[in-house]
Amino acid sequence: MRHRLYKIAYFISALMLLGALGLGLFWGDKTQGIHRDTPIELPFAVDPHHTVVLLYFGYVGCQNICTPMLEEIATLYHEHTISSNVGLYFVNLSTPALGAQEFASFFHPDFRGIDLHNTPRQALMRACEAYSSDGLIDRDALEHTPYLYLVTRDDMGSFRLKYTYISRPLNATSLRDDITKELP
Secondary structure (H helix, E strand, O other), X not given: OHHHHHHHHHXXXXXXXXXXXXXXXXXXXXXXXXXXXXXXXXXXXXXXXXXXXXXEEEOOOOOOOHHHHHHHHHHHHHOOOOOOOEEEEXXXXXXXXXXXXXXXXXHOOOOEEEEOOHHHHHHHHXXXXXXXXXXXOOOOOEEEOOOEEEEEEOOOOOEEEEEEEOOOOOOHHHHHHHHHHHOO
C-alpha cells in the first residue's frame, strides 16, 4: 500500500512539474511573470489603497513552500522593492480554514491572511489556475502550486489577473518592474 502511495505521489509531482515547465516554455520566460490580463473576481475585501494585489495560495503551517516564499516576499517589502500600496493576500487552502491572518502577519505586519469557504476558494483557484491536493505521504500537508499572482484594480473597482510568477526564487527585478508598470 505504501509503495503504491509513493508511486501516486511521484506521478502527481511529475504532472505538476511538467505543467510548470510547460507554462515557462510556451507562455513566457520562466524568470519573469507570465502575462495574462484576464478579469478576475476576488471573493474578499481588498484594502482601497491597494491598486495592485499579490495573491499567494498556501496553507497555515506550510514549512517547505509557503514559509520560504513569504519570507522572500517580506524581504522585498522591507527593502522597499515593493511599494506599501501593493497588498499581499495569503489565501489559506486549509480546511477548516483558520488562522490565515496570524500566519501571514508573522512574515510582515501588512500581509493579509484570507480564510475562505470551499466554494469561493475553489472558484478563485480555478480563475488563477492554481491547484492543491491532499498530501499523499504526509496527511497533514497539502500539495499546491507555489506561484505568486499579480492582480490590478481599475478605477471602477474591477480586478484583472495580470501576471503569474512561477519561478523560485522570485525575480525581484521583474516583479518590481511589473508592479511599477501597473501602479497608477
